[in-house]
Amino acid sequence: MQRLNYFFIGTAAIALSSSLTQPASAQAAYGSYIGVGPTVGLSRDAAGDGRQLGATIAVRYKILEAPFSLRTQAFIGENTAVVPSVSYDVPLTWQTDAYIGAGIVFANGNTPSPVGDQVSFALQPGIDYVIPNSNTVIFGNAVIAFDAFRNGGGNAISIQGGVGLRFR
Secondary structure, eight states: OHHHHHHHHHHHHHHHHHHHOOOOOOOOOOOOEEEEEEEEEOOOOTTSOOOEEEEEEEEEEEOTTSSEEEEEEEEESSSEEEEEEEEEEEESSSSEEEEEEEEEEEEOSSSOBTTBSSOEEEEEEEEEEEOTTSSEEEEEEEEEETTOOTTSOOOEEEEEEEEEEEOO
16 A cells, blocks of 8 residues: 555656646747848849948847847948848747848949849848857848849849847
8 A cells, every 4th residue: 555655646746747847948049139240242233233242230129929020231332222121030049040031122322232223022041149148149141132133133142140239
């Protein structure tokens, strides 16, 4: 009888402990940030313009408890462009998010920016990494702008990365 009591107590303890613990799962790397870094425009229009080095200013506003972020990147090169987008964030680890965003390229002027020279639809795959125990973010992404050049040339692709400071 005493062995049966030990069996029930042990079974109850195991059941209770397993119901109190939840499996570990990665959370999105919380925090909004603003960052700067270099950008490389990889594409050219029909006149051969567009491939260039430049700078980017990146802003991410993380919507807490939802896997979405509002993002904006400003591209500064031979000309400027702004790309606001909405992204779906996928946590890879406690500090790392991969994401895919969709947005619009707003370019001005007659010469191409790193992402083209006309208003166009864009996709933005990327990754954010928060350095542990700090407010520092390392980011990298690509912007693929469709039908991005006035003078033909098709799509514009740029790659950028940089360092940011979390503010929330």
